[in-house]
């Protein structure tokens with residue numbers, strides 16, 4: 037397989053987007069989007085409704101054409117070498133369609149007949165990967181939505197793709213179904229060494245499943261972040277909430293301090309004050325508050341969640 041070395045040197049990029057743009061009439065739905073997904077990695081394509089996620093995925097798998105830019109899959113251009121590029125892809129764009137009166141096994145066999153070199157052993161392997169090995173003799177009409185989605189993933193995996201592309205795979209699932217789907221995806225990425233691109237507008241879910249998120253808004257890239265990176269950034273500056281005896285006095289004491297990293301001092305309710313500062317400056321301000329006559333009952337660190345970050349990124353983009 038031809039592959040492209042990724043520019044960040046973190047592994048092999050199996051899926052690469054370069055300046056991908058989609059225009060329909062005078063409207064630009066996707067605007068110069070570039071990012072990549074490497075082997076064994078789950079990347080989230082994250083954005084609010086209408087951000088352009090589905091349009092992007094449809095271009096990647098060749099369901100619609102690109103106005104500009106290109107996508108390389110396994111080193112092959114979707115524009116100029118589509119047949120070879122698409123061989124590397126397993127994708128579920130809309131809800132997967134099955135024959136409801138046939139069993140899960142018969143549906144997969146039927147599909148396997150249409151693709152080259154899929155053995156019965158491979159069918160058993162993929163159904164185990166998605167936890168359907170005990171439901172294969174049931175008719176698909178008796179499957180829950182979650183089981184149907186997993187059967188769709190099993191089907192997409194049959195021909196050993198190097199990239200799996202899923203558009204909102206947890207849509208409509210209950211919390212247990214979402215959790216199962218998440219766990220299966222992680223295990224598939226690891227066991228099959230496959231690159232997974234998954235779109236969603238559910239931030240909490242991306243946080244638990246992906247190693248990186250590509251955030252888009254109004255068709256444009258807002259940021260590419262590693263999930264770890266979001267936390268790492270927080271570690272330089274901590275946000276604290278202090279429960280104090282007198283917020284007014286606390287604010288006056290804090291404002292009078294010469295602590296360079298101290299910022300964002302705000303009263304938050306009758307007995308709380310919030311601020312951010314460098315971690316190592318915390319004992320200094322606690323001592324100063326106590327010396328200034330402020331009683332401190334509790335100190336809590338406020339962790340910025342991916343959701344806070346996401347809202348900040350997309351808001352910033354809207355203003356810009």
Ligand SMILES: Nc1ncnc2c1ncn2[C@@H]1O[C@H](COP(=O)(O)OP(=O)(O)OP(=O)(O)O)[C@@H](O)[C@H]1O
Nearest residue numbers: 060063065083084085086087088089090091092237
């Ligand atoms: N064929 C089309 N012609 C014109 N506009 C379109 C067409 N298809 C999609 N759009 C618009 O392009 C924008 C991006 O749509 P897209 O479906 O890609 O977003 P999305 O991020 O997948 O959103 P959602 O989470 O709601 O599915 C939307 O404003 C949509 O209304």
